[in-house]
Amino acid sequence: xxxxxxxxxxxxxxxxxxxxxxxxxxxxxxxxxxxxxxxxxxxxxxxxxxxxxxxxxxxxxxxxxxxxxxxxxxxxxxxxxxxxxxxxxxxxxxxxxxxxxxxxxxxxxxxxxxxxxxxxxxxxxxxxxxxxxxxxxxxxxxxxxxxxxxxxxxxxxxxxxxxxxxxxxxxxxxxxxxxxxxxxxxxxxxxxxxxxxxxxxxxxxxxxxxxxxxxxxxxxxxxxxxxxxxxxxxxxxxxxxxxxxxxxxxxxxxxxxxxxxxxxxxxxxxxxxxxxxxxxxxxxxxxxxxxxxxxxxxxxxxxxxxxxxxxxxxxxxxxxxxxxxxxxxxxxxxxxxxxxxxxxxxxxx
Numbered sequence: 001x002x003x004x005x006x007x008x009x010x011x012x013x014x015x016x017x018x019x020x021x022x023x024x025x026x027x028x029x030x031x032x033x034x035x036x037x038x039x040x041x042x043x044x045x046x047x048x049x050x051x052x053x054x055x056x057x058x059x060x061x062x063x064x065x066x067x068x069x070x071x072x073x074x075x076x077x078x079x080x081x082x083x084x085x086x087x088x089x090x091x092x093x094x095x096x097x098x099x100x101x102x103x104x105x106x107x108x109x110x111x112x113x114x115x116x117x118x119x120x121x122x123x124x125x126x127x128x129x130x131x132x133x134x135x136x137x138x139x140x141x142x143x144x145x146x147x148x149x150x151x152x153x154x155x156x157x158x159x160x161x162x163x164x165x166x167x168x169x170x171x172x173x174x175x176x177x178x179x180x181x182x183x184x185x186x187x188x189x190x191x192x193x194x195x196x197x198x199x200x201x202x203x204x205x206x207x208x209x210x211x212x213x214x215x216x217x218x219x220x221x222x223x224x225x226x227x228x229x230x231x232x233x234x235x236x237x238x239x240x241x242x243x244x245x246x247x248x249x250x251x252x253x254x255x256x257x258x259x260x261x262x263x264x265x266x267x268x269x270x271x272x273x274x275x276x277x278x279x280x281x282x283x284x285x286x287x288x289x290x291x292x293x294x295x296x297x298x299x300x301x302x303x304x305x306x307x308x309x310x311x312x313x314x315x316x317x318x319x320x321x322x323x324x325x326x327x328x329x330x331x332x333x334x335x336x337x338x339x340x341x342x343x344x345x346x347x348x349x
Contacts, residue, residue: 023138024056027147030136034186035149040133042149044091049153051091052133055083056147069144070210070231073137074192074238076146078273081191082246084150085127086118092152119268123250127243128164129157129203131195137188148191156197163203163311170202170311178204179289182306189293189304192231193239206288206308207236213292213301224303229287232307236285240309241277249275284310 031054035042042052057079059072134149162168171177177198182190194206209232211224249272288308295302 023140023143023145024058024147027136027138027145028054028056031134031147031149034134034136038134040149040151049155050151051088051153052149052151053084053087053091054147054149055080055087056145057083058143058145060143069139070227072144073146073210074235075273076137076144077135077148077191077193078238078242079269080146080148081130081132081150081193082269082273084132084148085122085130088127088130088150088152089118089121089125117254117268118265119250119253119272122272123247123254126247127152128160129153129155131156131197132191132193134186135188135191136186156203159197159201160195160203162201168202169200170204171198171200174198174200174202174204175288178206178306178308182289189302190306192235193242194306195239202311204308204311205236205239206306207232207234207239209233209235209305209307211303212295213303225290225305228290228303228305229307232287232305233281233285236281236307236309237279238277240282241279242275245275245277246272282309286310 032042035052035054040050040052042054044051057076059076059079130150130152132148133151136147138145159168163170178196181196182194189210190208192208194208196204196206198204209228209230211228211231213224214220253268253271285307286309288306288310290303290305293302293304294300
């Protein structure tokens with residue numbers, strides 16, 4: 001009886017894994033179709049020098065709009081985007097997959113094989129100019145499967161650095177352009193972090209927050225607006241500081257005597273994808289737009305809030321004061337999904 005029960009349990013677990021794998025493949029297929037419809041070429045486009053890849057990830061699911069759902073959704077997107085970055089690094093010839101990457105050098109006229117891991121390569125790469133150009137998100141309550149299409153090119157990298165240096169200014173109507181861009185995103189929500197290039201070539205980094213509108217009372221709507229606003233701020237932190245935080249983590253992993261996190265590529269992904277992005281929101285950070293949309297089951301409504309940095313009015317501007325803290329306070333309040341608490345972060349003077 002015990003062995004029969006074990007066999008049944010094994011089949012159930014196998015069925016769950018297969019269902020998650022099918023959802024992941026379905027998400028990749030949907031993204032691939034959207035990329036093709038937009039006229040983008042997966043792989044290297046020799047004419048533009050752009051590299052476009054598709055990567056996916058799967059995590060345990062949750063009720064849409066709940067804090068747990070938002071945390072798992074963000075983690076799933078980060079994992080998929082990290083895999084996409086790895087693919088782009090491979091295509092650029094800086095490394096080969098995982099710990100099987102081999103380079104042949106010569107030392108004192110002798111051939112020597114050296115191994116470069118993804119962690120080592122990421123610690124030396126800033127990856128400015130990466131843009132997610134399409135995504136698909138599938139959630140059946142048990143699993144959340146995400147696929148992303150990511151593009152990188154030397155021109156995008158140049159624009160990203162020029163925008164960060166202040167040598168490039170945003171388009172006058174960039175907010176209207178962003179609204180049109182998000183309206184044409186597809187039939188799902190945009191990722192938690194969005195990179196958007198406006199008509200002037202300015203590289204914007206944005207954070208997206210989502211919360212469920214569970215009821216029609218003003219109290220419930222205010223609570224949903226507060227949660228979506230906090231998640232949008234946290235996502236903006238990730239958009240601005242996430243890549244730098246992963247590089248620092250990769251550097252520590254590379255130099256650490258404890259190598260558990262580098263025993264496999266999957267464990268390296270998990271360790272790097274779980275890095276917290278910290279830092280005060282810069283001057284000019286603000287809510288750019290918000291919208292109410294139907295959830296994936298069409299049984300409820302979600303509030304979507306997008307945060308960004310208004311570079312045109314950033315000079316002399318501060319982080320917008322929250323209604324629940326005194327004017328002029330020097331903290332930014334963010335939600336930490338690991339502790340489930342709202343935490344204050346000191347703003348640098």
